[in-house]
Amino acid sequence: MLIGILKEIKVAENRVSMTPAGVEAMALHKHDVLVEKNAGAGSGFTDEAYQKAGARLVETAEEIYARADMVMHVKEPQPSEYALIRENQIIFTYLHLAADKKLTQALIKTRSVNIAYETIQKADRSLPLLIPMSEIAGRMAVQEGAKYLEMPQGGRGILLGGVPGVVPGVVLILGGGIVGINAAKIACGLGARVYLLDTNLDRLRYLSEVMPSNCFTVMANLANLRALLKEADLVIGAVLIPGAKAPKLITRSMLKDIKAGTVLVDVAIDQGGCFETSRPTTHTQPTFEVDGIIHYCVANMPGAVPKTSTIALTNATLPYALAIAEKGWQAACRESHEIGLGVNVVQGQITCKGVADAFGMPYVPIDSLLN
Numbered sequence: 001m002l003i004g005i006l007k008e009i010k011v012a013e014n015r016v017s018m019t020p021a022g023v024e025a026m027a028l029h030k031h032d033v034l035v036e037k038n039a040g041a042g043s044g045f046t047d048e049a050y051q052k053a054g055a056r057l058v059e060t061a062e063e064i065y066a067r068a069d070m071v072m073h074v075k076e077p078q079p080s081e082y083a084l085i086r087e088n089q090i091i092f093t094y095l096h097l098a099a100d101k102k103l104t105q106a107l108i109k110t111r112s113v114n115i116a117y118e119t120i121q122k123a124d125r126s127l128p129l130l131i132p133m134s135e136i137a138g139r140m141a142v143q144e145g146a147k148y149l150e151m152p153q154g155g156r157g158i159l160l161g162g163v164p165g166v167v168p169g170v171v172l173i174l175g176g177g178i179v180g181i182n183a184a185k186i187a188c189g190l191g192a193r194v195y196l197l198d199t200n201l202d203r204l205r206y207l208s209e210v211m212p213s214n215c216f217t218v219m220a221n222l223a224n225l226r227a228l229l230k231e232a233d234l235v236i237g238a239v240l241i242p243g244a245k246a247p248k249l250i251t252r253s254m255l256k257d258i259k260a261g262t263v264l265v266d267v268a269i270d271q272g273g274c275f276e277t278s279r280p281t282t283h284t285q286p287t288f289e290v291d292g293i294i295h296y297c298v299a300n301m302p303g304a305v306p307k308t309s310t311i312a313l314t315n316a317t318l319p320y321a322l323a324i325a326e327k328g329w330q331a332a333c334r335e336s337h338e339i340g341l342g343v344n345v346v347q348g349q350i351t352c353k354g355v356a357d358a359f360g361m362p363y364v365p366i367d368s369l370l371n
Contacts, residue, residue, distance in 0.1 A: 001325040002032045004068030005050075006061050007039040010075045012283035014042025014306035015313065017072040017093065018321075020053040022314040027054030031325045034058050034068055043310040065089070070324060074313065075300060076103055085110040088347070090329055092321060094118055094133075097344050098245045098358040099272035107345045113329050118270075119243040119352055120320060120342035127242060128338075129320065131178050132312035134267075136302040138182030138238065141265045142171070142190065144301070145234040148263045148287060148294050155294060156261035158233045161191030168192050170231045174220065174249055174274065175238035176203050179267050181211075183236050188212040195228050225249065229257050237266040237274035243344070243354030246271040252290075260292035269297040330370050340366045 003026060005018050016039045018026075023033045035055040037047055047057055058064055064071060065084035073093030077085065079102075085091060087110065095116035097104045107114050117129035127134075142160075149155035149169070162168035171187040173180045176198035187194045188211065196211070197220040198204055204217040211217070218224050229235070229250070235258075239246055246268035255277065258264075268274040269281075277290040280299040287296050302309035320339060324332045333340040344352040349364040356363035 001069045001328075002034065002067060003321070003325060004064035004071045005033060005035045005039055005055070006064055006071060006073055007036040008042075008074050009061075009078055009080070010300060010303075013075055013300050013303045015074040015300075015303050015310045016040045016043050016045065016306075017074050017313070017317070019043075019310055019314045020045055020049040020055075022318050022321075023050055023055045024053040025318060025322070026325065029322060029326065032056070034064050036061055036064055040310075043306040045310070070321070072317075072321065074303075076100065077107075079106075082106040082110065085112045087111040088113060090115065090324065092117070092317075092324065094270070095344055096270040097352070097355045098243060099270065101359050104345065104350070104355060104359065104361075108348050108350070111348045112345075113343065113347065114345040115324070115329065115339070115342045116243070116344045116352070117317060117342070119344060119354075120338050121242060122338055125242075129313075129316050129342075130240075132316050133302045133309065134178035134240075135182050136305060136309055136312065137267050138179035138236075139186050140301050140304065141179070141183045141236045141238070141267050142186040142234070144286070144296055144298075145171070145236065145263045145265045146190070148296055149233060149261070153294075154261065154287070154289065155263055156233060156259065160187065160234065168214075169233040170195070170228075171234045171236065172228050172232040173197065173236045173238055174225075175240070176200070176207050176217070177238060177240060179238035179240070180236070181207065183238060183267075184211055184215050187234075188215050192234075195232075197224065197228075226254065226257060229254060230259075232258065233262055235262065235264045237264070237268050237278075239268055239274045240271065241354065243352045244271070245354075245358050246274040248274060248276045250275045250277075252276050255291045255293050258293050261294065263294045263296060266295065266297045267301065269299050273297060333366060334370050
């Protein structure tokens, strides 16, 4: 199969979908790889490194779309790319379609095969291609929250860890999944008082056993949320429903109970955000204020640490990319339920129920489209 690796064009996105090591693995399996010039520059990978690994460099994204059987991205196709996507071409990337009706409609129109990293799911319901970026985003959420708590950044002037004789800051984390547990580890390591909320009592029992003593697990309900919002200095939204829109856990009216200068970090913004007042931001303009509350809603947080992110992403995506390249998307889906769950839009039809439900559009089970 001919695979195309694009240079990312989303604002301040420096990751690339495959490292030179990944290209070499593809070449060893007799697949050809096209890499757009300077695609890896933001992550520290040179064109020469890709050539040594066996890739062929091309000048433009247009050439990759025109030639490649499978196009790999990190972020979703941008509007300038919609017209370049060919019928039956495989697009393999993060899509987050439930939060983007225009993109969903555009991909339906192309009649391409769109496989989303974030909905590939194992039998234990884990999301193997989302996990590495969730680990990074969770850890970054505390870093960024701590920065914007500084008064020059508009925050409350709170040091999360405190100092002897001064109480530490309070971090409230909504969701005890991959993002939540990684955020809690960093916040606890800084010395903050951390409250970790989840609706799953078994998950809370597990977290209570493995987390440090300054992390307090709490059942997620409105009463507990309202009480803890009054104390919080940093709130991290870490809730995910695979393939579907994130629930709105903090409404506009609840902001009045939050202290001015508190920072809200919405890691769920790719899926529409879990705060009612959230809207996507970028690394160049990462924050905005609503009612005196700082919102950090960058939709590609791991893009700020592209070297780490690109290596972690390739480690996770390469086995699936190889399976699709070796067998074709239909055979790969027949043999792997995990990959089948990743197919969101194929040949003009929505095959991910969460996406169909988000927009009230028809849903077609993927199995009915496999020859």
